[in-house]
Amino acid sequence: MAYGGLLDFLREQQPAYATTLVQTRLLPLYKLSVSVPYLVATANWVLGELASCLPEEMSADVYTSLLKALVMPDNRDISCYPVRVSAAAAIVGLLDNDYPPPEWLPLLQVVIGRIGNNEEESSILFHLLSSVVEAGHENVVVHIPYIVSTLVVGISKCIPTDLEPWPQMVEKGFEALAAIDQSWESFTAEQSEENASSEKWVSSQATIGRAFSSLLQQAWLALAHHLGREDEVLPPSSCLDYASTLLRSIMLSVTESNAILELKVSKLLLVWADLIANWHAWEESEDMSIFECIKEAVSLHKKHGLKNFIGGQMPSPPAPPVPQPSIIQGIGSFISEAALHYPSAMWKICSCIHILLHAPIYSSETEGVKQSLAVAFCQATYTRFREIKSKPGPLWKPLLLAISSCYLCCPEVVEGILEKDGDGGFQTWMSALGSVSSSSFKPGLPTESEIKLIVLALAKVVERVVVVGKSSGALLRECFTSLMEASIRWKELREEEEAGGEEETEDDDEIEDDDDDDDDVRFELASFLFIVKFQDSSFKSSLHFWTAY
Numbered sequence: 001m002a003y004g005g006l007l008d009f010l011r012e013q014q015p016a017y018a019t020t021l022v023q024t025r026l027l028p029l030y031k032l033s034v035s036v037p038y039l040v041a042t043a044n045w046v047l048g049e050l051a052s053c054l055p056e057e058m059s060a061d062v063y064t065s066l067l068k069a070l071v072m073p074d075n076r077d078i079s080c081y082p083v084r085v086s087a088a089a090a091i092v093g094l095l096d097n098d099y100p101p102p103e104w105l106p107l108l109q110v111v112i113g114r115i116g117n118n119e120e121e122s123s124i125l126f127h128l129l130s131s132v133v134e135a136g137h138e139n140v141v142v143h144i145p146y147i148v149s150t151l152v153v154g155i156s157k158c159i160p161t162d163l164e165p166w167p168q169m170v171e172k173g174f175e176a177l178a179a180i181d182q183s184w185e186s187f188t189a190e191q192s193e194e195n196a197s198s199e200k201w202v203s204s205q206a207t208i209g210r211a212f213s214s215l216l217q218q219a220w221l222a223l224a225h226h227l228g229r230e231d232e233v234l235p236p237s238s239c240l241d242y243a244s245t246l247l248r249s250i251m252l253s254v255t256e257s258n259a260i261l262e263l264k265v266s267k268l269l270l271v272w273a274d275l276i277a278n279w280h281a282w283e284e285s286e287d288m289s290i291f292e293c294i295k296e297a298v299s300l301h302k303k304h305g306l307k308n309f310i311g312g313q314m315p316s317p318p319a320p321p322v323p324q325p326s327i328i329q330g331i332g333s334f335i336s337e338a339a340l341h342y343p344s345a346m347w348k349i350c351s352c353i354h355i356l357l358h359a360p361i362y363s364s365e366t367e368g369v370k371q372s373l374a375v376a377f378c379q380a381t382y383t384r385f386r387e388i389k390s391k392p393g394p395l396w397k398p399l400l401l402a403i404s405s406c407y408l409c410c411p412e413v414v415e416g417i418l419e420k421d422g423d424g425g426f427q428t429w430m431s432a433l434g435s436v437s438s439s440s441f442k443p444g445l446p447t448e449s450e451i452k453l454i455v456l457a458l459a460k461v462v463e464r465v466v467v468v469g470k471s472s473g474a475l476l477r478e479c480f481t482s483l484m485e486a487s488i489r490w491k492e493l494r495e496e497e498e499a500g501g502e503e504e505t506e507d508d509d510e511i512e513d514d515d516d517d518d519d520d521v522r523f524e525l526a527s528f529l530f531i532v533k534f535q536d537s538s539f540k541s542s543l544h545f546w547t548a549y
Contacts, residue, residue: 018053030065041082048090051097063101095135116154126176141187145207152211156218166238178242209253212246213263220271244289266307273330291348310366339380350398354405378406404457434482451490458483
């Protein structure tokens with residue numbers, strides 16, 4: 001209590017004042033032959049509070065004392081739990097105040113070695129470990145493969161072999177692993193491309209991927225195998241956000257097709273897709289890793305091809321010959337529900353819709369899967385748009401762009417969904433799409449990739465109106481005008497980019513661009529201009545302007 005009352009005073013004094021106090025009054029307590037646990041616990045707390053006053057030359061003595069306290073065993077009938085907990089808190093305080101240890105590996109080894117001995121203490125140690133990795137950064141990142149591999153062994157032993165919820169030890173372990181993986185990814189992103197692709201870093205990423213795969217197999221696949229119901233049992237959805245981070249890291253470690261089989265990526269993705277398909281515990285920030293995992297899964301499928309990604313697996317007899325849900329169908333269920341209940345993630349939802357519909361290559365046998373996804377996405381996004389269509393706002397653009405992505409896939413089906421209630425939904429969508437592409441739209445101007453999607457969708461509308469005789473000339477004129485304005489805006493954006501001569505960093509949530517998008521846009525424009533020219537003479541004046549442009 002006396003030290004606590006003097007803390008403010010000590011912080012105001014010269015560093016030498018605190019140094020003398022620590023050397024003569026605190027550190028000797030750790031060297032007593034008969035320790036007094038509660039006195040040592042108080043000393044731990046004082047060291048943590050004096051972190052901003054301690055000189056660098058005392059670092060070795062301070063950390064040696066705190067590590068000794070961190071592993072102090074219980075003394076007969078006296079629990080040393082307060083000593084160990086206060087030591088962990090003191091080390092976190094030192095790290096938060098940029099007071100690092102002279103060597104990081106001994107600290108890591110002590111912390112990792114203590115995890116698993118006691119569930120309550122393990123939760124605190126996981127937090128300490130995350131702080132050490134974050135503070136150590138480049139000094140610790142080289143040890144991350146060792147940290148991950150060691151932790152996975154201990155966490156795997158604590159995963160239940162039944163459908164009971166995971167214990168706190170496992171949940172905190174997944175949280176710590178996700179934080180450590182993010183530190184690893186942040187550091188590797190800062191490295192030059194040459195260093196990041198070196199044999200050392202590739203090998204380290206592979207080690208991390210194998211460890212995470214082993215953990216998720218134990219958590220997801222071993223449970224169903226243990227119960228003898230591999231196609232019927234879903235594991236608990238505990239830590240789904242952190243597990244998504246680990247699954248994404250596994251996919252990032254894949255450099256060759258044979259690694260997909262070795263790491264059981266397809267099987268893990270199938271379980272994960274089933275879990276997110278039944279996920280309803282929406283959180284504002286905690287589910288972001290799921291969207292990132294979706295994008296990585298699509299990217300991996302494009303590179304190497306994933307089993308059961310688009311088409312589901314047929315069950316073994318005597319089960320009915322009905323294919324099981326595929327990976328993309330489970331993802332689609334999650335995205336459809338998210339569009340209805342997760343407004344803060346609407347841009348990520350829009351981006352995922354576009355990727356899921358246009359990135360994979362659908363065969364004639366799986367075209368029905370693509371159409372069912374487009375139907376589900378369109379129904380969800382249009383339902384949400386109808387709720388807010390009376391007042392333009394930030395959600396307008398992602399919702400309208402998502403519907404546009406669906407329309408480019410299945411125009412007839414989407415038209416049927418929009419016109420289902422007979423309230424002019426198709427024209428409402430088309431008019432709103434023209435509004436968001438204009439410079440007067442308040443929530444913000446569209447980016448180049450967004451304007452391209454708008455141009456393609458409006459060109460498809462014009463083609464449908466003219467060729468199919470979808471509607472009146474008024475609708476055609478309105479759509480054609482919106483298309484011209486959007487195309488001019490697209491041209492202006494390109495000119496601004498070329499004039500600036502600088503590369504713009506696009507937002508992660510923006511709709512992803514393919515290299516061939518410009519050619520697609522020009523082809524669509526040329527196609528519908530030919531159609532209009534020969535089928536509707538009332539647009540000659542507009543066409544004269546357009547041809548000049």
